[in-house]
Amino acid sequence: MSLSSACRRAVAVTAGVTALTLGLALPALAHVTINPGTAEQGSFTKVAFRVPNERDDASTSKIEVTFPTDHPLPFVSVKPLPGWKVKVTEGKLPKPVTTEYGEITEAVTKITWSGGKIEPGQFQEFEVSMGALPKDTDHLVFPAAQTYTSGEVVKWADEAGADGSEPKHPAPVLKLTPASGEGHGAAPSPSETTPVTPTATAVAAPPVAPVAAAADADSSDGTARLLGGAGLLAGLAGVVVGVLGLRRGGRTS
Template sequence: MSLSSACRRTVAVAAGVTALTLGLALPALAHVTIDPGSAEQGGFTKVAFRVPNEKDDASTSKVEVAFPVDHPLSFVSVKPLPGWEVKVTEGKLPKPVATEYGEITEAVTKITWSGGKIEPGQFQEFEVSMGALPKDTDHLVFPATQTYTGGEVVKWDDEPKADGSEPERPAPVLKLTPAPAEGDGHGHGHDPAAANPAAGPSSSATAAAPSVRSLAATGDTGHTASSDGTARLLGGAGLLVGLIGTVVGVLGLRRGGRAS
């Protein structure tokens, strides 16, 4: 084998290794995701938008998440995050949307977190409680925009592909699954108060509490009634014995007086 042939083979092998390394590294690139990635249709849920920092020489300084306007959410609340300022933007919808809570003409369209930093090699989670989730779609898309301290802006807004493959800049997607039918052995439905504290106590918790109290009260009352009855019986018997003793004593005194 000539020297030139050996050089060409070495270059080809090196190029192949480089291509293979890059090919394996590309799917590993981190992007903005939503966790958990699924929730029940018609319910409330709490999610975290997970944002990793992909840069070695810059920090993430701002994160924006757009909310769907074709399937608007009636209730949205944000968990405070130390070191970050949050701005919830509401806007008029392109057209009114009918929901079980009435017709919606305005809704949350964007949430922006700024003022903090996600350093290289770190990630941050931004938590949001929201609902009621629509029942007429199987997913919601939340396009995100990530801004770095160096001025670079990365948009994670690619819609899911029909073939299931991942796009170059995938947007966070929340998959929606049908709620289990009542009586199928999979629970009693979703509790809005668990994800949305403003919704107040759940009816299931309210209904269960009296049952527990009733059982406890019934047990205690039965025991107390039995003890009181026994005490009264013994007290009455003692009183009767004392009365008989008194009568016997009086009669004895009278007999003694007559004898003398």
């Protein structure tokens, strides 16, 4: 075999392996997913259902997302998306569910976006705000159905196997983690609390008025002592004058 033939064969094998690898990877990249994929139990969150177009000869024209009824969400709102119509469907639950907001008998069961197009090689995100998320489960499943302009419908509704293996058409899953205590409704930490009054008073500047009053008191006390001393001297002088007068009177007589 010539060197050029060997090179061509090596290139062909490499190309074949690359194509096979990409062929196996593409289906995994085409899943309908929910982003971010995690949220805290008991919180309110905003998520985006990310829908890639996995066909080369058709566009995605509709996406339907089914909401859980065993763990219904009391509050659901949708962000408008230019070029797409949105329909929020509410329905009666199989059985009432008790939450911190009371007993729920009806809830959002499905959201449908239609009228727009996701062209080949593109993706779109459909945003939803929802809560409060349940506290008694570690995940929520949102089965989705993707409709193409060719009439094909792909259902992303399978859950992972018992061994954790990924199914062919996995449903979007939102994993729920225990609340950290820093989210909605959490008590403030000691570092965030307002300082108590004694602390504020301790750093306040001392008032000036008492110092002035003390100075005035010292001044008045000194004045009083001075006047008292002067009076005492005057009294002694009077006594001396009186004694001298008596002596002079005795000599004259």
